[in-house]
Amino acid sequence: MKIEQAYTIVTSPGRNFVTLKIVTDEGVYGIGDATLNGREMAVMAYLDEHVIPALIGRDPQQIEDIWHYFYRGAYWRRGPVTMSAIAAVDVALWDIKAKLAGMPLYQLLGGKSRERVMTYAHCTGKDIETCLDEVETHVKLGYRAVRVQAGVPGIPTIYGVAKREGERYEPADAELPAEHVWSTEKYLNHVPKLFAAVRERFGDDLHVLHDVHHRLTPIEAARLGKEVEPYHLFWLEDCVPAENQESFRLIRQHTTTPLAVGEVFNSIHDYRELLENQLIDYIRMPLSHGGGITHMRRVADLAGLYHVRTGFHGPTDLSPVCLGAAIHFDTWVPNFGIQEHMPHTEETDEVFPHDFRFEDGHFIVGEAPGHGVDIDEKLAQQYPYKRASLPVNRLEDGTLWHW
Ligand SMILES: O=C(O)C(=O)C[C@H](O)[C@H](O)CO
Ligand SMILES: [Mg+2]
Structure with missing residues (x-):
């Protein structure tokens, strides 16, 4: 052949x-x-x-x-x-x-390790109250796990929160990078209040996640991890930029809040020190950026040696093809943790017909041979490429920062 x-x-x-x-x-x-x-x-x-x-x-x-x-x-x-x-x-x-x-x-990978794949939803709002209402909506939809991101007073635009109410959040929203403003101080003072409010309204059973999106220094991340310990987060994601794997040692020394890292990684070598030194709890590298199934299997196996579980990246910028393959991987992988779920638009789902389904906060893998996702090439032609860029962040004095 x-x-x-x-x-x-x-x-x-x-x-x-x-x-x-x-x-x-x-x-x-x-x-x-x-x-x-x-x-x-x-x-x-x-x-x-x-x-x-x-x-x-x-x-x-x-x-x-x-x-x-x-x-x-x-x-x-x-x-x-x-x-x-x-x-x-x-x-x-x-x-x-x-x-x-x-x-x-999933059969070819080794068969099912579970019947369904737990997902987490994105819950966002311009303020804490709006974000909590979003949590309520998602709990009613059956989600057992939610990622909470709320606006911070004094920061005009923030990662994860749509510019206008009712709009979907899509970060690559301009032809050239939009410029956002960031204040670590304002964020650090505000964000623990969000988790306190979530626990107060929804109790202890809900899994609560949060994405710092690479914006802190190690000592600031250590402070945040420590301050939110009483709220028992499922994970704190990307609390610092992770090029320097060693920096996680400092964060780890100070907090028992579980750490998730790696949506911008693409190789097992990005993870090696983090895993071998037991500095993180969840790996996030998606199949479509990390060399596919062949490579990701090796990363997941290495992670398993250190009690680290998977929590694949799953925003809308990964196509249903990546998501479909990830759901097979999630169904098989012994050290599965959770799968991110940010629903695609109806148009996207029409271009990429698939046989996985979403039910009660979980994905259920399909039984069609292959990964179960196809592309309608004729329909795809109706949607031409449009240049779109991710934003950049600047501190209040204009210094370019991590977005
Ligand atoms: O889904 C997440 O956790 C993200 O951080 C999403 C990223 O901002 C997005 O993939 C950037 O393209
Ligand atoms: Mg993220």
């Missing part, structure tokens, strides 16, 4: 997505998500120019060899563009292999 054709498809049904389709000489095909929010065209060019020409003619069943061919063979290892391109190939090839086997992907 040979790969006869492979091509990228860019579509924007509400936001941009890049998809790789690989077709075999026997007519079986697979698809992988190659979306890298705000840098879509870089991955597309990498695939079109450097990967696809070298894929044609290869045996699609040799997933492992193809992975190493593009990882080692590039010479320039790692990085989000390279690893997203490799991930798209890898997920498409696992899709093909599972279709050839006539099995849903």
Whole structure:
């Protein structure tokens, strides 16, 4: 069997997505998500120019060899563009292999470790009250876990909170990066009040999560982790930028609040010190940025040695193809923790028909052979690419900060 054709498809049904389709000489095909929010065209060019020409003619069943061919063979290892391109190939090839086997992907990975996949919803509001009302709505929808992000007095625009009430939150909202203002002091003084209010209104059973989105220094993160301990968070996410893995030692020494890290990671090496020194509790790297299933399996196994569980990134900037593959992975992986769920628009769901379903706060994996997600290429053409950039943050004095 040979790969006869492979091509990228860019579509924007509400936001941009890049998809790789690989077709075999026997007519079986697979698809992988190659979306890298705000840098879509870089991955597309990498695939079109450097990967696809070298894929044609290869045996699609040799997933492992193809992975190493593009990882080692590039010479320039790692990085989000390279690893997203490799991930798209890898997920498409696992899709093909599972279709050839006539099995849903989770069976090929080793079968079910659970019947359903617990998800967490995004609950946001311009202030604490509005955010709590959002929590109530999501609890009524069946969610057992919620991520809470509320506006902070004195900070005009904040990560996770839509600009206008009733609007969906989508951070890549302008052709060129919007400039936001950040104040660590205002944030740190305000955010513990949010968790106190959530516990006061919803009691102890609800899992409560929060995303700091890389904005603190280690000592500030240590303070926050310590202050929110009484509210028993499920996790505190990305409390500092994580290039310096060693910095988590300081945070860890001060707090028992569980830590989740890695949505911007793309390699097992980004995690090595964090895991081996037991500095975190959840890994977040998504399949579509981290080299696909082949690589993520290794990261999850390494994490398992240190009692660390998965909590895959799942915002709308990962396409339903990534989400569908993640739900198979979540259904199989022994050290599963939770799956992020930020619903796609109806238009996106129409472009990417899928067989996973959402029920009572959980995803239920589908039984179709493969990863169960397809792309309607004709419909995809109706939504042309539109350049969209993530914002940047500046401190109140104008200093460029982490967004
Ligand atoms: O979903 C999350 O936890 C995020 O932090 C979402 C990111 O801001 C988003 O993926 C950026 O593209
Ligand atoms: Mg995040």
